Amino acid sequence: MSGSKPIYLDYAATTPLDPRVLEAMQPYFGADFGNPSSVHGFGQRAETALEDARQRMADLLNAKPEEIIFTSGGTESDNLALGGAAMAARQKRGANHILMSPVEHHAISKTAEQLASHFGFELELLPVDELGMVQPEEVSKRIRPETALASIILGNNEIGTINPIEEIAAICRERGVALHSDAVQSGAYLRLDVQKLGVDLLSIGAHKFYGPKGVGALYVRSGTPLLPMQTGGSHEFGLRAGTPNVAYIVGMATAFEIAQTEIEQRAGKLSKLRDKVIEGVLKSIPDTKLSGHRHLRLANHASFVFKGVDGNALLMLLDNAGFACSSGSACKTGDPEPSDVLLAMGFSRDWALGSLRVTLGIHTTNEDIESFLTTLPKLLARVRSLEIA
Numbered sequence: 001m002s003g004s005k006p007i008y009l010d011y012a013a014t015t016p017l018d019p020r021v022l023e024a025m026q027p028y029f030g031a032d033f034g035n036p037s038s039v040h041g042f043g044q045r046a047e048t049a050l051e052d053a054r055q056r057m058a059d060l061l062n063a064k065p066e067e068i069i070f071t072s073g074g075t076e077s078d079n080l081a082l083g084g085a086a087m088a089a090r091q092k093r094g095a096n097h098i099l100m101s102p103v104e105h106h107a108i109s110k111t112a113e114q115l116a117s118h119f120g121f122e123l124e125l126l127p128v129d130e131l132g133m134v135q136p137e138e139v140s141k142r143i144r145p146e147t148a149l150a151s152i153i154l155g156n157n158e159i160g161t162i163n164p165i166e167e168i169a170a171i172c173r174e175r176g177v178a179l180h181s182d183a184v185q186s187g188a189y190l191r192l193d194v195q196k197l198g199v200d201l202l203s204i205g206a207h208k209f210y211g212p213k214g215v216g217a218l219y220v221r222s223g224t225p226l227l228p229m230q231t232g233g234s235h236e237f238g239l240r241a242g243t244p245n246v247a248y249i250v251g252m253a254t255a256f257e258i259a260q261t262e263i264e265q266r267a268g269k270l271s272k273l274r275d276k277v278i279e280g281v282l283k284s285i286p287d288t289k290l291s292g293h294r295h296l297r298l299a300n301h302a303s304f305v306f307k308g309v310d311g312n313a314l315l316m317l318l319d320n321a322g323f324a325c326s327s328g329s330a331c332k333t334g335d336p337e338p339s340d341v342l343l344a345m346g347f348s349r350d351w352a353l354g355s356l357r358v359t360l361g362i363h364t365t366n367e368d369i370e371s372f373l374t375t376l377p378k379l380l381a382r383v384r385s386l387e388i389a
């Protein structure tokens with residue numbers, strides 16, 4: 001794509017920082033650099049900013065400020081939720097069973113696998129349907145008195161499907177089991193009201209909604225037993241030691257405020273463009289399927305599988321043609337492994353290896369999508385004719 005600007009269609013990987021967010025962060029890199037734990041004026045100014053950010057996050061989530069734990073991002077929030085709640089439930093009531101969906105991000109699935117392999121927890125995977133959705137009755141069937149917690153993703157990073165968390169939470173609550181949900185992909189497109197969702201733990205990460213990378217939050221409902229995974233000072237109510245990154249936390253609160261306030265407008269615009277991508281791709285390319293739910297999916301998220309195609313080769317051709325997309329999962333060229341998520345949904349290896357994720361954002365235009373829809377069929381034909389797969 002000689003000369004023209006590349007088109008970014010990978011907003012699920014990360015988003016650019018909103019200039020308003022950068023402006024809000026700036027003072028804490030400069031004059032207000034203090035450590036919030038210090039008693040002097042520098043410290044107190046930082047502390048005020050930190051607690052103001054916590055209050056704003058709490059208000060947006062419909063939570064209490066003391067239920068918001070700041071972390072270094074989605075991964076840490078997921079690790080703390082899963083590890084901390086599992087360990088605490090075992091300590092408190094001898095619970096040893098973890099219930100998880102098979103479509104979780106690695107920040108959850110790898111953590112759960114480690115809890116099973118190194119710490120003796122029994123890990124049980126819930127089934128999902130062919131759209132990657134967890135059915136509440138399956139949770140009901142599998143939850144037991146010794147279940148330490150259940151972890152089920154809200155909006156899926158790979159396939160976009162949104163799980164029925166409210167119904168699942170009602171079941172977990174009735175059975176006295178904590179429910180964690182990974183909402184890292186959902187902050188920009190779903191209203192995250194923890195009372196409505198009914199979750200006990202909820203992970204978010206700022207860089208998915210135009211905030212900075214390396215900062216996130218974990219909502220912990222009051223009374224949910226949680227053991228800290230990072231020990232040291234008494235920061236974050238004793239649940240996450242370490243001097244907080246004030247500038248980034250202020251940035252996250254500002255970004256979250258903008259994202260949650262502008263949600264309807266952004267989701268409305270993007271879902272139309274997303275539908276255009278879905279319809280255009282399905283119409284113009286043979287042996288193609290949408291992965292994930294057609295309607296109950298994140299507003300900015302389109303994902304596909306193409307039969308008999310090397311997804312990585314396609315991504316490279318797209319990149320050369322000026323389109324930054326993703327396969328949706330971390331697989332490497334040369335040693336391609338199909339995504340566990342797609343396999344759990346019932347796709348055969350032949351289909352699952354040819355995955356493509358196209359995720360839109362606030363800077364995506366109709367022209368970007370038209371240009372993408374014109375180019376993709378040609379690249380698919382090329383990759384198929386080269387028999388790269």
Ligand SMILES: Cc1ncc(COP(=O)(O)O)c(C=O)c1O
Binds near residue numbers: 072074105183
């Ligand atoms: C659903 C989900 N959970 C967790 C994470 C981890 O977030 P981070 O890499 O920012 O720590 C991601 C990142 O892509 C994600 O999509």
